[in-house]
Amino acid sequence: MSWKYALGQYIKSPEKFPNDVTLDTPDFVVIKDAFPKSHIHYLVLPKAVKPDTHPLKAFEDDNLYEKTRAMVEKVEKMVAVEFIRTKGYSKDVKIQSGIHSVPSMNHVHVHVMTTDLSSPRLKNRTHFNSFRTGFFVPFRTIPDLKVPSLDAWMVSQEKLIKGDIVVDGENFGNKFAKAKRRLDEDFHKATIHGIPEEVEDDDYRVMEMIS
Amino acid sequence: MSWKYALGQYIKSPEKFPNDVTLDTPDFVVIKDAFPKSHIHYLVLPKAVKPDTHPLKAFEDDNLYEKTRAMVEKVEKMVAVEFIRTKGYSKDVKIQSGIHSVPSMNHVHVHVMTTDLSSPRLKNRTHFNSFRTGFFVPFRTIPDLKVPSLDAWMVSQEKLIKGDIVVDGENFGNKFAKAKRRLDEDFHKATIHGIPEEVEDDDYRVMEMIS
């Protein structure tokens, strides 16, 4: 099995990876991304898809899309809870779920992750742009996407990876290290490192969102 | 001022870097290493040395060596205290102080650091070997070093940088990423993440060492 098929091992033998597999149902396996690009980063893997299918192709199947949507939703709620539990309280837990326009790994997978991009594994511009540009396709936008030619679309989408690094509104050009510092600072500031007593009433909207 | 002389700024204008300068005396400035290779990593900079002097040349001056020794000792004690304060209790705080055989940066500087090499800034084999092979010259061994030809010695020492990565007794060859994982795990395990009540009597030897 070449590296391109590495995600297949979790589908084939989830029991072999108890530390990586978070959820194992008849139709899905949910794993921790082995190289998480944010503080929390999961992959949702539908089991019944041919390994080399492009996600947009796979999700033309309304039934698969709908089942995956339900699982993604479930994992999003887990992420919110886990974030609050492990990272201390935060005013708002921001989560993004979606696919890469041109996945490197086979086996259809949906990224479900916090949006911080504050992680030791975020090492280059490609990593950043793959999650913060149009190269990242939010899961909910998939049904309305109009992609006449998948191949042409992929070629076009791939250019987004090479573009300038933009954090918030600020353009960092090719200064990845500087942008990374910013992302790490932003995460640190956004996370409340105080005692629970300091939490204000209006900070509970996340708990409501996930309830 | 080219990058090679960047450490000179702390000597020239310590007041401009309050976040970096830990100690400023008539003869020394002590700074936090800007790219720390261990959890705690300081540089001791004697002020009265010409910028492009090799440390072994500078420390032939017994008076300078002795004054630096006293300052290094002082910083080592600070490091021990800081480690216990910030990283949680640990059974033994291991500290290494010394110079690189072939420094890249000018302005004589002595590294005073914990030995963990567990740091996001440790990024390659060169970093590792520069602190874990004979390329790193412990400060206390300097007076007894016999180096007839500094140039020849440096050429020879430089080869150590290219060697296999060895952690504890284990040879990691060129597998830096794997070695780094080990270093991070080791640090995590060595550091006690429990409550003070779990500390045993014989764990206080560090405090005695520094008292």
Place this chain on the structure above:
DNA sequence: GAATCATAAC
């Protein structure tokens, strides 16, 4: 996708 190595330019 990750990781090692080499190479400019600062």
Place this chain on the structure above:
DNA sequence: GAATCATAAC
């Protein structure tokens, strides 16, 4: 020294 970019080999 740090950082960006390109390149094999997996």
